[in-house]
Amino acid sequence: MGAAQGPVTSGEETAAVMRRVASRLLERVPELAGRLLAELRSTEDAYRRVPEHEHRRDLERGFRTGISAMLQPWSERRDLAVATETAAKRAEQGVPLDSLLRGYRLATQITWEAMVDVLMADHPGEATALLRGAERIWQGVDRQAVVAADSYRRRENELRSRNTERAQALLDALLEGRADTTVVRDAAAALEVPQFGRYLVVAIRPEPSRPKEADRPAEAGGLRLLWRARPDCDLVVVWLADRDPEEALRAVEPLLAGGAGVSPVAEGLPELCEARRHAMVALRTCRGAETVHLDDRLPAALAASQPDLAERLVEVVLRPILDLDPPERETLLITLTRWLDCDGSVARTAAALYCHRNTVFNRIRRIETLTGRSPDRPREVLELALALDAYRITGAG
Structure with missing residues (x-):
């Protein structure tokens, strides 16, 4: 003879028992929510950001919809919509996703324990019904957790994008001089930098190969970097903290290929x-792919900041040279450039141009004859230097 077997519970009987258990659990929703509330708020600091009355209300709503959905067809379940809504709210409140999912695990544990208590008290001979219903319970909780995580991540991305746009708008306000005291305070918080720290601003020539603003590094060499792309140049604000400006610039310089102008410390x-x-x-004074400090190019910066006067200076000082045939014009301008770079040394200029000293001397005298500016008079040399800077910067001629 085979071993004695207990009564086999049919699917209909299982469903009937589970409906009765669910009805009893619905009566205990405030108690179940209270248990979960106490556990989460005592072990998860993040949940303390949620007002307690709101947290309790959301937990009761979650238990109620979850328990009611146990025996509903998948297409009619409202627990998934509630899970989606609650997860998005928690993302806005800054509750970490791990904490949110732990709440689901604890809720499942509390619900299961309560179901066992009800079944053992009211239906002691129907343990099989609980076992048969368990699979559906776990499937339901798993689906809630999946949609909650998906909703959380979507809202988190939306918030991150919104915060990034706000931070960029605040940075624009600072860079364009539209920031009052409130904007400065808000910008410091949004950009995560101090209001009265030490900063460099670097202007960089736009390069098609340079990464897009969103893909540029937020730090280099331990320095915080804030990027903004503009039609005429790219800007990077460097928070120096306690770093030496020259040391900081060396750390950032690999990102500045293409020519860059550097401000004094703000x-x-x-x-x-x-x-x-x-x-x-400072950027407008750059010659090629160099990085220059404003303070090292102040005479050229004067020309760059006053384009109308710069054009007039070119016209008055260099016009006789600019009217020459292109080969002679370029030869004299290059010679003047090298002579100024070599501090007026004919020998060093000749070495730089790979020509004889007499050739350099003759060209300098030719420049003197054309412009009326003597290389022996410091004030007139200054005019030649400023006019040459202005010519490069403005393209006048």
């Missing part, structure tokens, strides 16, 4: 507008 966010203007002027 002592706080309110000074970024002036620093931006200085960096952009």
